[in-house]
Amino acid sequence: MKPTFTLQSLPELVELLNAIPHGVVFLDTDLRIVTMNRFLEAMTGFDAHEAVGVYGDFILRSNLSSNDQICKKVLEDGQSVARDGNIINKSRLTIPIHFTLSRIEKDGSPVGILIVLEDMSALQAAKVDYLESEARSEIIGHSPQMESIFEFMAVLARTDASVLITGETGTGKDQVAEQLHKVSNRARQPFVKVNCGALPEALLESELFGHVKGAFTGALNDHVGMFRLADKGTIFLTEIGDLSLQLQVKLLSVLDDQEFYPVGSSKKVRVNVRVIAATHRTLKEEVLHGRFREDLYYRLNVLHLHMPPLREREGDVRLLLDHFQRNFSEALGKNFQGFSRKAIEILSHYSYPGNVRELRNIVEYAVNICQQAQIDAEDLPQFVLKASPQVPPQSAVHSLSLTSSISPDLSAVRPIGGWAEIEKEKILDTLKLTGGKRTEAAELLGWGRTTLWRKLKKYGLN
Amino acid sequence: MKILITVRGDFVAPRFDLSAEVIVATCYDRQLLEEPRSIILSEFSAEKMCDLVLKENIGVVVCGAIEEKHYQFLTWKKITVIDSVIGPHKDAMEQAVTNTLAAGTLLPGATLSRTTS
Numbered sequence: 001m002k003p004t005f006t007l008q009s010l011p012e013l014v015e016l017l018n019a020i021p022h023g024v025v026f027l028d029t030d031l032r033i034v035t036m037n038r039f040l041e042a043m044t045g046f047d048a049h050e051a052v053g054v055y056g057d058f059i060l061r062s063n064l065s066s067n068d069q070i071c072k073k074v075l076e077d078g079q080s081v082a083r084d085g086n087i088i089n090k091s092r093l094t095i096p097i098h099f100t101l102s103r104i105e106k107d108g109s110p111v112g113i114l115i116v117l118e119d120m121s122a123l124q125a126a127k128v129d130y131l132e133s134e135a136r137s138e139i140i141g142h143s144p145q146m147e148s149i150f151e152f153m154a155v156l157a158r159t160d161a162s163v164l165i166t167g168e169t170g171t172g173k174d175q176v177a178e179q180l181h182k183v184s185n186r187a188r189q190p191f192v193k194v195n196c197g198a199l200p201e202a203l204l205e206s207e208l209f210g211h212v213k214g215a216f217t218g219a220l221n222d223h224v225g226m227f228r229l230a231d232k233g234t235i236f237l238t239e240i241g242d243l244s245l246q247l248q249v250k251l252l253s254v255l256d257d258q259e260f261y262p263v264g265s266s267k268k269v270r271v272n273v274r275v276i277a278a279t280h281r282t283l284k285e286e287v288l289h290g291r292f293r294e295d296l297y298y299r300l301n302v303l304h305l306h307m308p309p310l311r312e313r314e315g316d317v318r319l320l321l322d323h324f325q326r327n328f329s330e331a332l333g334k335n336f337q338g339f340s341r342k343a344i345e346i347l348s349h350y351s352y353p354g355n356v357r358e359l360r361n362i363v364e365y366a367v368n369i370c371q372q373a374q375i376d377a378e379d380l381p382q383f384v385l386k387a388s389p390q391v392p393p394q395s396a397v398h399s400l401s402l403t404s405s406i407s408p409d410l411s412a413v414r415p416i417g418g419w420a421e422i423e424k425e426k427i428l429d430t431l432k433l434t435g436g437k438r439t440e441a442a443e444l445l446g447w448g449r450t451t452l453w454r455k456l457k458k459y460g461l462n
Numbered sequence: 463m464k465i466l467i468t469v470r471g472d473f474v475a476p477r478f479d480l481s482a483e484v485i486v487a488t489c490y491d492r493q494l495l496e497e498p499r500s501i502i503l504s505e506f507s508a509e510k511m512c513d514l515v516l517k518e519n520i521g522v523v524v525c526g527a528i529e530e531k532h533y534q535f536l537t538w539k540k541i542t543v544i545d546s547v548i549g550p551h552k553d554a555m556e557q558a559v560t561n562t563l564a565a566g567t568l569l570p571g572a573t574l575s576r577t578t579s
Contacts, residue, residue: 032573045546050568053573054548054568054572054573055473055572057476058473058476058526058548058572059548060476061476061477061526061527063477063479063480087527088477088527088528088529089527090546090566091530092527092528092529092530092533092545093530094529094530
């Protein structure tokens with residue numbers, strides 16, 4: 001039986017296909033082979049002449065379990081489909097393949113399917129090394145803390161689960177998110193970054209989920225939204241802790257069902273997006289204070305990566321100083337011989353509350369100011385020279401704020417924690433007063449022992 | 463000698479590891495001794511298929527694509543594997559019985575009609 005697909009310029013088309021460095025096959029509407037290029041001949045081991053007219057699956061021998069179902073679906077709805085799978089060729093070799101199936105139309109009606117088979121074996125062979133070495137490519141650090149981060153990143157890149165990145169400001173959360181995307185299977189798909197704290201709530205909803213024309217005043221056109229832009233890729237929600245409770249609900253439903261309604265639309269949109277979220281806040285505390293939904297916290301916190309602050313990264317300050325000094329010197333066309341001993345001494349003892357970002361800015365300042373061959377102490381910003389090396393770190397302030405009764409001098413920096421915080425402090429104060437005796441503390445507080453026990457458990461004090 | 467063919471619909475299944483049905487026949491002196499019988503497997507698994515081949519005491523396996531490790535295993539077990547066969551399983555069986563089927567054969571029926579999957 002002759003294939004139903006006809007093309008007047010088939011020989012020219014075959015020549016064109018031969019120039020493509022991927023396997024390409026044309027199937028007719030009965031899913032039989034019309035033609036295939038030389039690359040696919042080499043890949044499968046079958047000759048194009050013998051393959052013509054044969055049912056495509058018999059030649060491709062892929063593991064797309066319902067291959068013909070996928071082809072039929074593409075023929076019906078015309079939407080291109082991309083899948084990862086493998087084929088077994090005539091030499092019994094299994095080749096990992098990225099398949100892309102698209103419908104071919106002529107005068108508006110489907111005439112066949114074009115399948116592009118991208119050989120992924122070279123990429124997969126390099127993947128392991130790549131994951132190990134490239135996970136760190138744009139992130140600098142040789143401290144044990146960073147080494148364990150790189151190891152964990154290699155694991156995270158292999159999964160498709162949501163990742164929550166926490167850490168102080170300037171620790172490189174954005175870099176890590178981008179790197180995770182680059183080494184994941186979604187690397188060839190879009191990476192969309194959204195700062196949840198940068199936009200007002202109403203605008204953010206439309207920005208994230210899109211809107212339809214006329215959804216609100218000024219909605220003159222349809223807007224796709226970040227989630228749809230990131231389809232098949234990764235969406236990075238930075239400062240997730242600043243997201244309003246209303247949007248948290250919507251985000252949770254997207255994470256659970258992978259579908260949502262754009263603003264003003266009654267048509268559900270389905271997306272396949274990996275979510276990476278980051279925040280400098282302690283989300284667990286935000287949950288306790290009712291500012292962050294507990295269910296969303298647990299949904300996001302599937303895999304948790306905590307970026308250590310720079311002051312805890314042993315030896316990385318010197319490494320980063322040299323790196324940034326080299327970068328800025330090159331950019332400015334200057335030829336520096338590094339830092340003086342005194343400058344290194346000062347910079348090594350500085351606490352870097354702004355972490356790597358601050359260090360980078362300090363080096364940029366110094367490189368611009370310095371007029372000699374070597375960066376000296378006087379080329380450093382004043383705040384670095386004046387700063388006490390014992391500046392309390394952000395996390396330390398955080399932990400101290402929970403037990404502020406022990407260090408009342410820090411009460412000025414204590415975050416407002418609501419009634420729960422006050423009650424917790426009250427319990428701690430009383431227990432301190434009674435020397436840890438719970439019965440006496442309960443009496444002083446005017447509670448029963450059970451109530452005190454319940455509250456201790458609630459606040460995690462037992 | 464017993465012959466096993468992995469099948470999908472009326473055709474030899476394109477992949478050994480993704481076959482859920484096999485046809486088993488016994489032949490002697492280039493003739494079938496009985497009506498070929500069909501066995502349905504509960505799941506796709508090359509390992510279970512190899513187990514079945516050993517359990518059924520098969521001498522010749524006819525299939526489509528097969529991974530090198532499974533091919534090596536079966537040949538190590540002194541089983542003849544005729545792979546990369548494309549076409550109707552009936553034709554494949556006829557040629558296998560008469561010992562004229564070779565690996566990589568594209569049977570004439572391969573381009574004649576549709577499969578049922």
